[in-house]
Amino acid sequence: MSKPLLEIKGLHVGFKVFEGIVKVLDGVNIKVWPFEKVGIVGETGCGKTTTIKAIMRILTGNSLVTPKSEILFEGKNILRMNKSEIEQIRRNKIAMVFQDPTSSLNPVFSVGTQLNDIVKYTYKENKPGEKKLKEDFKQKIMQILKKVYLPDPERMYQSYPIQLSGGMRQRVCIAMALIGRKELLIFDEPGTSLDVTIKDQIFRLIIQIISERKTSMILISHNLGDVKNVVERVYVMYAGYIAEVAKTKEFFDNPLHPYSKGLLLATPKLSGGIGEGISGHIPNYANPPKGCRFHPRCKYRMLICSEKKPPLFNINDSHQVACFLFQNRSNCK
Amino acid sequence: MKTDDILTVDRLKKYFIIPQGIVKAVNEISFSIKSGETFGIVGESGSGKSTVVYTLIGIYGATEGNIIYKGKYNISQNFRKRPHKLKKDIQIVFQDPGSSLNPAQSIKEILETPLKVHNICKNKNDREEKILELLEMVELSANYMYRYPWMLGGGEKQMVAIARALSVNPSLILLDEPTSALDVSVQAKVINKLIQFQKKLNLTSVFITHDLSLMRNVASRIAIMYLGKICEVAQSSEFFDNPLHPYTRMLISSVMVISEEEEKLKPKDITSIGEIPSPINIPPGCSFYSRCPKRMEICKCEDPSFVEITEGHTVRCHLFKK
Numbered sequence: 001m002s003k004p005l006l007e008i009k010g011l012h013v014g015f016k017v018f019e020g021i022v023k024v025l026d027g028v029n030i031k032v033w034p035f036e037k038v039g040i041v042g043e044t045g046c047g048k049t050t051t052i053k054a055i056m057r058i059l060t061g062n063s064l065v066t067p068k069s070e071i072l073f074e075g076k077n078i079l080r081m082n083k084s085e086i087e088q089i090r091r092n093k094i095a096m097v098f099q100d101p102t103s104s105l106n107p108v109f110s111v112g113t114q115l116n117d118i119v120k121y122t123y124k125e126n127k128p129g130e131k132k133l134k135e136d137f138k139q140k141i142m143q144i145l146k147k148v149y150l151p152d153p154e155r156m157y158q159s160y161p162i163q164l165s166g167g168m169r170q171r172v173c174i175a176m177a178l179i180g181r182k183e184l185l186i187f188d189e190p191g192t193s194l195d196v197t198i199k200d201q202i203f204r205l206i207i208q209i210i211s212e213r214k215t216s217m218i219l220i221s222h223n224l225g226d227v228k229n230v231v232e233r234v235y236v237m238y239a240g241y242i243a244e245v246a247k248t249k250e251f252f253d254n255p256l257h258p259y260s261k262g263l264l265l266a267t268p269k270l271s272g273g274i275g276e277g278i279s280g281h282i283p284n285y286a287n288p289p290k291g292c293r294f295h296p297r298c299k300y301r302m303l304i305c306s307e308k309k310p311p312l313f314n315i316n317d318s319h320q321v322a323c324f325l326f327q328n329r330s331n332c333k
Numbered sequence: 334m335k336t337d338d339i340l341t342v343d344r345l346k347k348y349f350i351i352p353q354g355i356v357k358a359v360n361e362i363s364f365s366i367k368s369g370e371t372f373g374i375v376g377e378s379g380s381g382k383s384t385v386v387y388t389l390i391g392i393y394g395a396t397e398g399n400i401i402y403k404g405k406y407n408i409s410q411n412f413r414k415r416p417h418k419l420k421k422d423i424q425i426v427f428q429d430p431g432s433s434l435n436p437a438q439s440i441k442e443i444l445e446t447p448l449k450v451h452n453i454c455k456n457k458n459d460r461e462e463k464i465l466e467l468l469e470m471v472e473l474s475a476n477y478m479y480r481y482p483w484m485l486g487g488g489e490k491q492m493v494a495i496a497r498a499l500s501v502n503p504s505l506i507l508l509d510e511p512t513s514a515l516d517v518s519v520q521a522k523v524i525n526k527l528i529q530f531q532k533k534l535n536l537t538s539v540f541i542t543h544d545l546s547l548m549r550n551v552a553s554r555i556a557i558m559y560l561g562k563i564c565e566v567a568q569s570s571e572f573f574d575n576p577l578h579p580y581t582r583m584l585i586s587s588v589m590v591i592s593e594e595e596e597k598l599k600p601k602d603i604t605s606i607g608e609i610p611s612p613i614n615i616p617p618g619c620s621f622y623s624r625c626p627k628r629m630e631i632c633k634c635e636d637p638s639f640v641e642i643t644e645g646h647t648v649r650c651h652l653f654k655k
Binding site for chain 1: 486518524543592594598
């Protein structure tokens with residue numbers, strides 16, 4: 001078997017705040033194989049965005065990453081890289097599309113200027129000072145704008161973000177991520193701030209681009225529907241840890257973790273039917289519950305749940321659950 | 334006009350004048366709501382669904398048209414001109430509980446205000462009893478009375494907002510995307526509670542959301558809005574089993590679903606294209622013309638009128654003209 005493209009091992013991230021240290025991520029393990037589409041699902045505040053910010057090394061100043069944590073990209077630890085190495089990663093290897101296209105574009109620069117900056121940043125080594133360069137860049141941008149199906153690229157190039165609609169802005173953001181040959185694309189809730197019909201279009205674009213370019217992808221979402229239609233493997237996150245990992249089909253046919261089950265049931269169905277939901281809310285990270293962080297909300301909690309943190313139990317090769325209910329069904333540990 | 338209609342909206346218009354022109358946020362819409370039903374309004378952002386509800390509650394006065402409440406009161410004007418006793422009959426729950434609850438007031442004060450304003454209880458003790466009753470109804474314990482909104486989770490805050498709306502025994506409750514700020518697991522809780530109240534208190538409600546899957550589960554009749562106009566009205570089951578308007582079909586086909594059963598409901602002949610145009614200076618003809626995959630020559634110049642397909646199922650589209 002080949003090596004994973006990205007491997008996150010025991011990632012612990014905390015934030016220093018007035019109340020003390022809030023331990024948000026509590027041992028996250030994620031693997032992304034080359035050319036694989038991976039989804040991370042979870043509710044607000046479960047640490048999805050913190051995880052990918054850690055990958056890109058764009059966490060805020062008050063964050064604390066435990067020294068034992070590892071994020072291996074092509075075998076090298078991103079967390080231990082120096083500035084030029086991490087820039088190299090951002091330039092050529094990993095790109096990210098953020099949730100809200102309005103706030104991730106600079107309102108005072110035109111789309112063309114912003115894209116130009118990224119093209120310059122990406123192709124920095126390409127002999128600066130060459131005369132043809134400027135025309136070259138523009139051509140590259142036009143190609144990419146056409147690739148994301150933006151109408152009238154020439155006009156787009158000159159317009160400012162405020163002149164574009166939400167869907168168009170998101171397309172510009174995706175165009176930015178496509179500059180250069182990135183090996184991993186990260187989409188952080190790309191459809192959340194858009195209307196259903198626009199979201200549908202954006203997802204179709206994403207699926208098309210990923211299959212054309214054959215890159216790996218991480219899709220972050222709180223909507224199970226998005227994930228089901230796009231990715232191959234699903235990670236369910238709850239309160240800073242991975243609750244369940246499975247192939248998409250297996251996850252939707254046979255969810256095991258009580259949280260995954262609750263989440264699937266709570267999703268309203270187009271054909272009618274809505275489950276009862278999960279009572280309680282996500283824990284306070286300054287003082288998280290002992291043992292399994294889900295146990296105060298869990299219907300099936302046992303004595304052990306409040307004492308020990310459940311490891312990931314193997315159900316089969318691709319399906320793992322962090323829940324003591326499956327302790328005996330697992331075939332290892 | 335039928336006797337069991339609690340609210341009749343007749344050719345309602347709400348225009349806003351801005352420097353760039355006139356925004357026709359609500360452009361001649363008519364519908365009526367029967368007592369005891371949940372009337373759903375779906376649409377993308379900018380379609381005018383919130384404006385309709387704000388006009389019903391009186392935040393805006395209508396530009397033109399009538400809103401007849403219980404067959405005798407015309408409430409199309411601003412709330413200042415509305416009789417005091419009618420104000421309590423129609424209540425609203427807003428989208429974001431974080432900003433619709435006063436952060437400086439305790440839950441007790443928040444729930445007490447409508448009771449005072451509308452003289453529901455005689456004295457202080459009565460009021461306190463009523464507040465406890467309300468809290469119990471939304472499954473919050475008595476000690477929440479002295480907490481402040483920021484101490485509560487999103488779902489709990491929305492429950493307080495619902496309790497506040499129900500405190501004056503309204504006969505019509507307007508729900509403006511009450512769960513769009515909440516997570517799915519919490520949303521299911523709130524929705525189930527709402528459905529339960531509706532059965533118990535025999536409430537009539539107007540439910541607004543952009544989430545079609547959610548709409549299926551709460552509404553008994555659904556209207557779909559596009560650029561200030563209603564495109565299609567039908568009973569909930571009919572609406573999903575037999576969608577007719579191209580826009581309805583486009584919306585349903587765009588929903589991301591999680592089971593095969595739902596996948597079958599999605600129309601396959603249509604894919605979403607284009608975006609909702611700016612509501613300023615809308616061109617003549619059908620407002621959906623620019624995005625419609627089945628557009629014809631006539632759609633460009635003539636605005637279609639409503640056609641009744643089966644009883645209670647009306648569509649505003651030239652494709653179905655008899």
